[in-house]
Amino acid sequence: MCAEFGEFSHIEFSNDENIFVPQDIELPFGNNSSGNEQKRVKEDYILPNDVEFDNESNFSLSWDTEALLKKARNTKVLRRCPEGEHMTVTDTDTGERFYLRIRDTKTLVHTEILQRRTGMLDRNFKDLYEEAYDLQHKRTIEKAIREEDNIDLNNNISRNLTLSDQPNTSIDTTQSLKINSKLWVDKYSPNLYTELLSDDGVNRKLLKWLKLWDPIVFGGDTPKYAKNTQNNTNNNNNKIENTFQKNTTNENVDDFTLDDTNRPKYKLALLCGAPGLGKTTLAHVIAEHAGYDVVEVNASDDRSPEAFTSRIEATTQTLSSITNRHRPQCLILDEIDGAPLNSITVLVNTVTGKGKKNKSIQLLSRPIICICNDLYANALRQLKPVALVLHFPQTATTKLSNRLGYICSEEMLHSNITALMMLCERSGNDIRACLNSLQFISYQTKDISIEVISSKVVDRKDANKGLFDLWKEVFHLPVNRKRRPDAKSLPNTGSTSRFDKIYLTSLSAGEYEKSTMGIFENFLKQKVQDSYLESGRDALEWIAFYDRLNNYILTSQRYSLMAYFPYIAVNFHFLYSSPKLPYLSYPVKHSENVQNKAKQTQILQILTDGILPYTRAYLFPTTLNMDILPYLLTIVSPAMRPINTQLYSPREKNQLSELVDTMISYNLTYKQQLGLNAQYQYVFDPPVEQLIHFAGLSSREYLSYGAKQLIAREVDVEKMIRAERLSTRHNKENKPQEVKKSGPILGSTNLYKSNAKSIEEHRYIAKDFFGRIIDTSNSNHNIQNTLQRKYSKFFIRFRYNEGVTDAIRRQVKMKDFM
């Protein structure tokens, strides 16, 4: 907790004017007051809860002493009973008692202030109000100063003027407001290629790519580095590449390939990177540099497919007429990851020349640059293969801080490089954030020091950090800069602040399931010096804690307990963080295992479903899986000769029939399957091998191909025989119905047969119906006689085999003739 105060202690107010105490604040006493509701009490100063301001408290802040005294005089909330008219107030929460002085209410203006911290804001409303007021005050003063500067060209005089007459200056400043309101981000945005802050490699690559369009757009020669598909002059290109870029690979060379229409291979460039790195700026600057007029489409424009198409067509086929420069246009699609999927499809189709079949396809002849934050957004999936993807690395801190230093000197701010570097670090090298906060600070103070940056304005970026950032933070220990004398005062070194940092990151990242999985899969890769493996034990206990807690939350729906989840990441940080950058991988094991389990369960289910009832009656799936299957597969693979079963000895025949019997009762058989090496092989039909196969062990091939084939056939035959037997038994039991169902099937004598069938049916129904055979025997006899008579003619039948000569050739041995 001390760290919080520690941070607080940096607050220093350099000038008297900073402490501005509003005169018109008044406190309404809702339920706190003891009936005196009509009576308004003048309240000058309410202290935030954690900063009690009392004579007895030994707490001290490093306020200026003068400010202290001033406040003490104005303070009206007291712990001790004051002299004169007063009233008592009891805090309903803590039971503490305060005393308030009572004054006349005539002169008071009504303003309300919240006494309690609402929890929404980090600081007391009062403080914020004060600051805001302060800021406004200062701003008007400063503007007045500038105004004066402009007129008099004299700094000193105007500075002395400032403190007093506020209303006068504020009227004067309305004009200068327009000039100053320009954001520094825009004011100091680079206009030349050389001013770019982003990574040189990326800059150069994009420019090179853009230059590839020159022959199409402007005419003229292709750049030297362009690789033509017609004549592969690889070696030369490689050399050029190497001289320019250190990390040249073959891929890089391919990036600058021209296709057969003399256009670059990639028709699009896709810039991706975190916000504020200057992607849009880069695109603009480079497009300008290469001689294009920039047309930008971003998230605020209409991006329906129709609008998209028309925009692309308009841009790529016309010259701009507004600027009168007649330059070709370059389309920049900003924030493309937010565009609807249909639009992206349209874009891709336009670029690749697919889609519209009827229209004469207009080949894209202007470069298009797309910009996105999240390369892995769903919408971009189609886009990536056709685009030259450029990742934006983080801007170098030194480069950025140098630039900031330059800006500070332009704006006449006092700055030192350490403070600026810290600013860069805190904003995560976000150029935009740095400039904005710098401009923000500049309205308050002209002196950019470490204290100012660390204390007030610049807070950590409120960006939503991803899971990888969280894992990186968990496993990465920021290096302590002990050399720096003021390291102690820096807030990001102490363990408490580390605690807070991880906690907040974990909280903001959310997705505890995933984040914990990621931690779980990555923590063992960390190197720890712990000979007793205590950290491992603790870590696993935390994981177990997560499991139990999650289980409990999910079963009892007590989601309030989720508040404990972020601490898991925190603890892992303290157990496993190291200064080395961790190698992280995305957790896949869990989902893999879940999938595997589902698959195995299904196999087991299929197997159990087919097991014969008398076997299944005593089987539980677990027993089957754990105890029986491993041995069963060995049992059903006895040593046997893969030869014709006719040649088996009685013992072997017996063995085979037993084997078949076992396999049928456990619903096993072999199935032919095309293996990985394009060879056919027999595998168990419910693939039970997978159930008992473990990753480390080599899978045993029990039987030869021939033997398996033989067994498979025998199993099929046996199954058929059993089915037959079952159906015949069935037939016997309820014959009449069975006969009705299945008419005579033999032969191709359909017409004739159908005749006979109807007669037969008739006979049986009659018998059924009356239940007595004697009654119908007469007619039956007659019919049967006629049937026989008729059939006798057609006792013999011919079955024609189509297209097959049925010639039989037999081998005859000499001994047959003897």
Added chain:
Amino acid sequence: MVELSVRYNPDSKEWIIIELQGSVETYNSLPLKDVGLGDLHYNANGEPLLILGHHLLKGKIVNLSNPIGVFAKQTKKQNSTLSDSITDDVTCDYEVVALVRKKIIFATRPKPILVKYESDKD
């Protein structure tokens, strides 16, 4: 070397092979022994017609490229003094019963013969 004695005593009647593309079946799959196959007729053009069951088959006569001899095997048991070996006891004679020079091939799809029974009208 095995020596087989063959006597040539062909039949005075001409033998002809009937080749069917298909199989001959019996009702209830009774054995075919001593069952008349069907009626063989010749139409005006001399084409053979075979009525087999309720099928009418149309065929053609073909001369065999190699005549086929039909041999009848005649075994005689001789009472030998040596009772051990059986093979020696039996001598085997072959008699050429016929020489087949022609065959009738029924290769076309058979036509069904529809029979209309009076009982159907009942």
